[in-house]
Amino acid sequence: MASTVGKAAIAWNAKEPLSLEDVEVAPPKAHEVRMKVLHTGVCHTDQYTLSGADPEGAFPSILGHEGAGIVESVGAGVTNVKPGDFVIALYTPECGECKFCRSGKTNLCGKIRDTQGKGVMPDGTSRFRARGKDILHFMGCSTFSQYTVLADISVVAVTDRIGTDRSCLLGCGITTGYGAAVFSAKVEEGSTIAVFGVGCVGLSIIQGAVRQKASRIIAIDLNDGKESWARKFGATEFINPTKVPRNKLLQEHLVDITDGGCDYTFDCTGNVTVMRTALEACHKGWGESIVIGVAAAGQEITTRPFQLVTGRTWRGCAFGGVKGRTQLPSLVDDYLNGQLKVDEFITHRLPIERLNEAFALMKEGGCIRCVVDMK
Numbered sequence: 308m309a310s311t312v313g314k315a316a317i318a319w320n321a322k323e324p325l326s327l328e329d330v331e332v333a334p335p336k337a338h339e340v341r342m343k344v345l346h347t348g349v350c351h352t353d354q355y356t357l358s359g360a361d362p363e364g365a366f367p368s369i370l371g372h373e374g375a376g377i378v379e380s381v382g383a384g385v386t387n388v389k390p391g392d393f394v395i396a397l398y399t400p401e402c403g404e405c406k407f408c409r410s411g412k413t414n415l416c417g418k419i420r421d422t423q424g425k426g427v428m429p430d431g432t433s434r435f436r437a438r439g440k441d442i443l444h445f446m447g448c449s450t451f452s453q454y455t456v457l458a459d460i461s462v463v464a465v466t467d468r469i470g471t472d473r474s475c476l477l478g479c480g481i482t483t484g485y486g487a488a489v490f491s492a493k494v495e496e497g498s499t500i501a502v503f504g505v506g507c508v509g510l511s512i513i514q515g516a517v518r519q520k521a522s523r524i525i526a527i528d529l530n531d532g533k534e535s536w537a538r539k540f541g542a543t544e545f546i547n548p549t550k551v552p553r554n555k556l557l558q559e560h561l562v563d564i565t566d567g568g569c570d571y572t573f574d575c576t577g578n579v580t581v582m583r584t585a586l587e588a589c590h591k592g593w594g595e596s597i598v599i600g601v602a603a604a605g606q607e608i609t610t611r612p613f614q615l616v617t618g619r620t621w622r623g624c625a626f627g628g629v630k631g632r633t634q635l636p637s638l639v640d641d642y643l644n645g646q647l648k649v650d651e652f653i654t655h656r657l658p659i660e661r662l663n664e665a666f667a668l669m670k671e672g673g674c675i676r677c678v679v680d681m682k
């Protein structure tokens with residue numbers, strides 16, 4: 308098999324716009340898949356890494372991890388997909404064999420995590436070259452490229468009846484929030500929950516909490532414009548933290564209005580102060596706070612240990628705790644059966660040539676997800 312050339316949006320350095328240029332994409336080696344990326348979403352984690360705040364961020368690299376497309380070719384030993392299959396890229400792979408996969412306790416497959424974090428394929432090398440230099444991979448996906456190479460355990464085949472311009476969003480934001488509520492927290496019927504940060508992830512938590520029949524879903528965001536978004540997805544209340552009664556902390560206000568605190572709270576902001584508020588807004592004895600937002604290098608969370616002694620639980624999840632190869636096909640079915648909203652998240656669409664504009668749009672409250680056409 309030969310190398311192929313396609314356009315990719317290369318991040319040469321942190322804090323710089325992506326540069327659209329030709330990239331040479333080597334053929335897949337054993338247990339690798341070369342994918343023609345048809346659509347990609349742009350997630351806040353891409354922006355976080357481009358901002359330089361990610362301790363694992365390395366450049367030059369090809370960002371993007373919320374992508375879907377078609378298998379172009381496969382390396383030796385690949386049995387789970389074949390050329391022509393429609394696939395979603397998985398930044399949380401699923402090998403089914405490692406200690407993590409076998410534990411049944413987590414979706415955090417460990418098989419390729421070390422090399423993935425270093426921006427290389429499992430054999431320690433890159434498949435991308437541009438301007439005579441190796442370009443790093445990102446989150447095992449690099450979906451801001453017309454062609455990319457992934458480990459075979461980092462793709463899942465799904466029906467294309469959903470369309471790659473929709474299935475791409477199941478590669479991160481929607482699955483992360485929905486999974487956090489349904490599979491990770493396992494919100495119970497009648498629960499009171501609070502969601503901090505009404506973006507794609509927060510709205511997806513709301514969607515999951517509605518599915519679980521939560522009674523009260525309190526959405527919290529600094530932007531009043533997010534209230535209509537939250538209510539459209541099923542929130543029963545909205546709070547702008549800048550408007551809580553004077554001399555009350557937001558967590559005190561939440562405890563007051565919920566008869567002692569929330570059963571579940573979710574941070575979808577990446578702000579460590581918000582994470583503390585979310586923990587302390589939990590009900591004594593059983594409340595659980597789930598950290599989803601990604602915080603910048605050097606940031607740490609604090610609270611009084613007494614908050615935990617008195618029965619609150621502080622934990623987190625990646626990709627909603629969802630096992631991509633096992634569980635994503637059924638989320639696609641849910642979408643096709645009208646039980647999972649996906650289209651509703653798409654506020655903007657752009658061609659590959661305008662991918663940088665998606666980063667600017669993310670800073671505007673009106674953008675939930677921008678889907679980029681990579682063709």
Ligand SMILES: NC(=O)C1=CN([C@@H]2O[C@H](COP(=O)(O)OP(=O)(O)OC[C@H]3O[C@@H](n4cnc5c(N)ncnc54)[C@H](OP(=O)(O)O)[C@@H]3O)[C@@H](O)[C@H]2O)C=CC1
Nearest residue numbers: 351352504505506507508528529575577599600601625626
């Ligand atoms: N753990 C995981 O697996 C994953 C984690 N993430 C992370 O989750 C987070 C959310 O992602 P996404 O939904 O795409 O991001 P968005 O930026 O779309 O949503 C975050 C929302 O939080 C709001 N916000 C910011 N600060 C506060 C605050 N102090 N109080 C209340 N609301 C606030 C933002 O408002 P404004 O726009 O006005 O700033 C925005 O509406 C990010 O940190 C992302 O990196 C994403 C996917 C997977």
Ligand SMILES: N[C@@H](CCC(=O)N[C@@H](CSC=O)C(=O)NCC(=O)O)C(=O)O
Nearest residue numbers: 350352361362363399420479601625626
């Ligand atoms: N590289 C960062 C950590 C970033 C992070 O937490 N990523 C999430 C997914 S965010 C998706 O949009 C994740 O999957 N974490 C688990 C993992 O193994 O990376 C850092 O070093 O802080």
Ligand SMILES: [Zn+2]
Nearest residue numbers: 350352479480
């Ligand atoms: Zn993401």
Ligand SMILES: [Zn+2]
Nearest residue numbers: 402405408416
């Ligand atoms: Zn594994």
